Amino acid sequence: MDAAVVVDIQGGFVPNVVLESVRFAVPLAESEFGGLAAGIWFCAGRPIRIPLPEPAGLDAWVDDWLDRGSPTARLRGVKRDNGLQRLKESGKIRSGQPFRLSPTLESVLDASANLRDHTVVFVVLTEEPEDGAEFMATMKRAARYPVFWVFIGAEASVERSARLGVVDTLGREPGDPENFVIVKVNGWPAVTRWSVSRKVRRAVRRWRSRTPLG
Helix, strand or coil: CEEEEEEECHHHCCCHHHHHHHHHHHHHHHHHCCCCCCCEEEECCCEEEECCCCCCCHHHHHHHHCCCCCHHHHHCCCCCCCHHHHHHHHCCCCCCCCCCCHHHHHHHHHHHHCCCCCEEEEEEECCCCCCHHHHHHHHHHHCCCCEEEEEEEECCCCCCCCCCHHHHHCCCCCCCCCCEEEEEECCCCHHHHHHHHHHHHHHHHHHHHCCCCC
16 A cells, blocks of 8 residues: 655644644554655645655654744744745745645645555644635545545644534535545544554555455
Protein backbone atom coordinates (compact mmCIF):
# COMPACT_ATOMS: atom_id res chain seq x y z
CA MET A 1 0.00 0.00 0.00
CA ASP A 2 0.88 3.68 -0.19
CA ALA A 3 -0.12 6.68 1.87
CA ALA A 4 -0.24 10.48 2.02
CA VAL A 5 -0.77 13.12 4.70
CA VAL A 6 -2.58 16.45 4.22
CA VAL A 7 -2.23 19.16 6.88
CA ASP A 8 -4.59 22.12 7.20
CA ILE A 9 -2.34 25.16 7.71
CA GLN A 10 -4.85 27.83 6.78
CA GLY A 11 -3.28 31.17 7.63
CA GLY A 12 -0.03 29.49 8.63
CA PHE A 13 -1.31 28.67 12.10
CA VAL A 14 -0.45 25.20 13.42
CA PRO A 15 -1.95 24.37 16.83
CA ASN A 16 -0.23 21.79 19.02
CA VAL A 17 -3.08 19.33 18.44
CA VAL A 18 -2.21 19.45 14.72
CA LEU A 19 1.46 18.80 15.46
CA GLU A 20 0.48 15.77 17.52
CA SER A 21 -1.94 14.63 14.81
CA VAL A 22 0.92 14.68 12.31
CA ARG A 23 3.12 12.81 14.80
CA PHE A 24 0.36 10.17 14.87
CA ALA A 25 -0.41 9.96 11.15
CA VAL A 26 3.12 9.85 9.72
CA PRO A 27 4.36 6.83 11.75
CA LEU A 28 1.08 4.99 11.14
CA ALA A 29 1.35 5.62 7.39
CA GLU A 30 4.93 4.36 7.41
CA SER A 31 4.39 1.29 9.58
CA GLU A 32 0.95 0.10 8.44
CA PHE A 33 0.41 1.46 4.93
CA GLY A 34 3.70 1.19 3.10
CA GLY A 35 5.12 4.70 3.44
CA LEU A 36 4.31 8.13 2.09
CA ALA A 37 4.84 7.69 -1.64
CA ALA A 38 1.83 9.94 -2.34
CA GLY A 39 3.44 12.76 -0.36
CA ILE A 40 2.93 15.14 2.52
CA TRP A 41 0.92 18.22 1.61
CA PHE A 42 0.14 21.58 3.16
CA CYS A 43 -3.42 22.68 2.44
CA ALA A 44 -3.16 26.47 2.17
CA GLY A 45 -4.25 28.87 -0.58
CA ARG A 46 -3.04 26.19 -2.96
CA PRO A 47 -1.63 22.67 -2.52
CA ILE A 48 2.00 22.63 -1.41
CA ARG A 49 3.92 19.36 -1.41
CA ILE A 50 6.77 19.33 1.09
CA PRO A 51 9.72 16.95 1.59
CA LEU A 52 9.25 13.73 3.53
CA PRO A 53 11.00 13.07 6.85
CA GLU A 54 14.61 12.05 6.31
CA PRO A 55 16.78 9.62 8.31
CA ALA A 56 17.17 12.30 11.01
CA GLY A 57 13.66 11.32 12.06
CA LEU A 58 10.18 12.67 12.59
CA ASP A 59 11.08 15.06 15.42
CA ALA A 60 13.68 16.82 13.29
CA TRP A 61 11.23 17.03 10.38
CA VAL A 62 8.47 18.52 12.57
CA ASP A 63 10.98 21.06 13.87
CA ASP A 64 12.03 21.92 10.31
CA TRP A 65 8.51 22.33 8.94
CA LEU A 66 5.82 22.82 11.60
CA ASP A 67 7.00 23.73 15.08
CA ARG A 68 6.26 27.37 15.99
CA GLY A 69 8.36 27.31 19.15
CA SER A 70 7.27 27.68 22.76
CA PRO A 71 4.38 29.97 23.79
CA THR A 72 6.89 32.18 25.63
CA ALA A 73 9.06 32.58 22.52
CA ARG A 74 6.01 33.45 20.42
CA LEU A 75 4.92 36.14 22.91
CA ARG A 76 8.40 37.63 22.59
CA GLY A 77 8.04 37.79 18.81
CA VAL A 78 10.60 35.07 18.10
CA LYS A 79 9.95 33.42 14.71
CA ARG A 80 11.37 30.04 13.89
CA ASP A 81 13.35 29.91 10.66
CA ASN A 82 11.66 26.78 9.36
CA GLY A 83 9.86 25.69 6.20
CA LEU A 84 6.46 26.94 7.30
CA GLN A 85 7.82 30.40 8.11
CA ARG A 86 9.71 30.58 4.81
CA LEU A 87 6.57 29.69 2.88
CA LYS A 88 4.72 32.50 4.66
CA GLU A 89 7.50 34.98 3.92
CA SER A 90 7.53 33.98 0.25
CA GLY A 91 3.80 34.64 -0.05
CA LYS A 92 2.89 31.04 -0.85
CA ILE A 93 0.86 30.91 2.37
CA ARG A 94 -1.43 33.87 2.92
CA SER A 95 -4.05 34.44 5.59
CA GLY A 96 -7.58 35.54 4.85
CA GLN A 97 -8.18 33.27 1.87
CA PRO A 98 -11.22 30.96 1.69
CA PHE A 99 -10.42 27.50 2.95
CA ARG A 100 -10.73 25.25 -0.10
CA LEU A 101 -9.90 21.59 0.50
CA SER A 102 -10.71 20.12 -2.92
CA PRO A 103 -7.60 21.42 -4.80
CA THR A 104 -5.29 19.64 -2.37
CA LEU A 105 -7.31 16.43 -2.53
CA GLU A 106 -7.15 16.62 -6.33
CA SER A 107 -3.36 16.95 -6.14
CA VAL A 108 -3.15 13.88 -3.91
CA LEU A 109 -5.32 11.95 -6.36
CA ASP A 110 -2.99 12.93 -9.21
CA ALA A 111 0.03 11.81 -7.17
CA SER A 112 -1.59 8.48 -6.30
CA ALA A 113 -2.49 7.83 -9.93
CA ASN A 114 1.19 7.15 -10.63
CA LEU A 115 1.31 4.46 -7.93
CA ARG A 116 0.36 0.82 -8.33
CA ASP A 117 -1.37 0.05 -5.06
CA HIS A 118 -4.13 1.18 -2.74
CA THR A 119 -3.53 4.58 -1.14
CA VAL A 120 -4.60 5.76 2.33
CA VAL A 121 -4.73 9.55 2.78
CA PHE A 122 -4.73 11.15 6.26
CA VAL A 123 -6.31 14.62 6.20
CA VAL A 124 -5.79 16.67 9.39
CA LEU A 125 -8.38 19.46 9.72
CA THR A 126 -9.10 22.11 12.33
CA GLU A 127 -11.97 23.84 10.52
CA GLU A 128 -14.61 23.25 7.89
CA PRO A 129 -13.79 23.78 4.22
CA GLU A 130 -15.76 26.39 2.31
CA ASP A 131 -15.88 24.58 -1.05
CA GLY A 132 -18.68 22.14 -0.27
CA ALA A 133 -19.84 21.38 -3.83
CA GLU A 134 -16.30 21.03 -5.18
CA PHE A 135 -15.31 18.86 -2.23
CA MET A 136 -18.22 16.46 -2.82
CA ALA A 137 -17.48 16.31 -6.55
CA THR A 138 -13.87 15.40 -5.77
CA MET A 139 -14.90 12.73 -3.26
CA LYS A 140 -17.34 11.14 -5.71
CA ARG A 141 -14.70 11.10 -8.43
CA ALA A 142 -12.17 9.65 -6.00
CA ALA A 143 -14.55 6.79 -5.19
CA ARG A 144 -13.69 5.29 -8.58
CA TYR A 145 -10.04 4.93 -7.56
CA PRO A 146 -8.28 2.80 -4.92
CA VAL A 147 -7.95 5.73 -2.51
CA PHE A 148 -9.22 5.76 1.09
CA TRP A 149 -9.56 8.97 3.13
CA VAL A 150 -9.00 9.29 6.88
CA PHE A 151 -10.33 12.68 8.03
CA ILE A 152 -8.98 13.70 11.44
CA GLY A 153 -10.85 16.57 13.05
CA ALA A 154 -8.41 18.09 15.56
CA GLU A 155 -9.84 20.38 18.25
CA ALA A 156 -7.78 21.72 21.16
CA SER A 157 -10.75 22.18 23.50
CA VAL A 158 -11.89 19.14 25.49
CA GLU A 159 -15.35 20.70 25.70
CA ARG A 160 -16.20 20.42 22.02
CA SER A 161 -15.38 18.49 18.85
CA ALA A 162 -14.03 19.91 15.61
CA ARG A 163 -16.76 21.05 13.23
CA LEU A 164 -15.90 19.84 9.73
CA GLY A 165 -18.95 21.12 7.87
CA VAL A 166 -19.38 19.35 4.54
CA VAL A 167 -16.95 16.63 5.62
CA ASP A 168 -19.31 15.71 8.45
CA THR A 169 -22.13 15.16 5.91
CA LEU A 170 -20.33 12.29 4.15
CA GLY A 171 -22.45 9.15 4.10
CA ARG A 172 -25.73 10.93 4.81
CA GLU A 173 -27.12 11.02 1.27
CA PRO A 174 -27.80 8.20 -1.21
CA GLY A 175 -24.90 7.81 -3.60
CA ASP A 176 -22.31 9.21 -1.21
CA PRO A 177 -18.90 7.53 -1.39
CA GLU A 178 -17.94 4.93 1.21
CA ASN A 179 -14.14 5.20 0.98
CA PHE A 180 -13.60 7.24 4.14
CA VAL A 181 -13.58 7.30 7.93
CA ILE A 182 -13.90 10.37 10.18
CA VAL A 183 -12.36 10.63 13.64
CA LYS A 184 -12.43 13.53 16.10
CA VAL A 185 -9.67 14.12 18.65
CA ASN A 186 -8.90 16.67 21.36
CA GLY A 187 -5.43 15.27 21.99
CA TRP A 188 -3.40 12.10 21.59
CA PRO A 189 -3.07 10.18 24.86
CA ALA A 190 -2.09 6.53 24.51
CA VAL A 191 -5.67 5.25 24.60
CA THR A 192 -6.68 7.60 21.76
CA ARG A 193 -3.72 6.52 19.65
CA TRP A 194 -4.65 2.89 20.18
CA SER A 195 -8.37 3.31 19.47
CA VAL A 196 -7.91 5.50 16.38
CA SER A 197 -5.20 3.20 14.97
CA ARG A 198 -7.51 0.23 15.44
CA LYS A 199 -10.47 2.03 13.85
CA VAL A 200 -8.42 3.13 10.84
CA ARG A 201 -6.83 -0.29 10.27
CA ARG A 202 -10.19 -2.06 10.44
CA ALA A 203 -11.88 0.45 8.10
CA VAL A 204 -9.04 0.23 5.58
CA ARG A 205 -9.00 -3.56 5.72
CA ARG A 206 -12.76 -3.78 4.99
CA TRP A 207 -12.50 -1.23 2.16
CA ARG A 208 -9.45 -2.85 0.60
CA SER A 209 -11.11 -6.28 0.53
CA ARG A 210 -13.87 -4.95 -1.74
CA THR A 211 -11.80 -2.48 -3.81
CA PRO A 212 -9.82 -4.11 -6.60
CA LEU A 213 -6.91 -2.47 -8.37
CA GLY A 214 -7.17 -1.54 -12.03
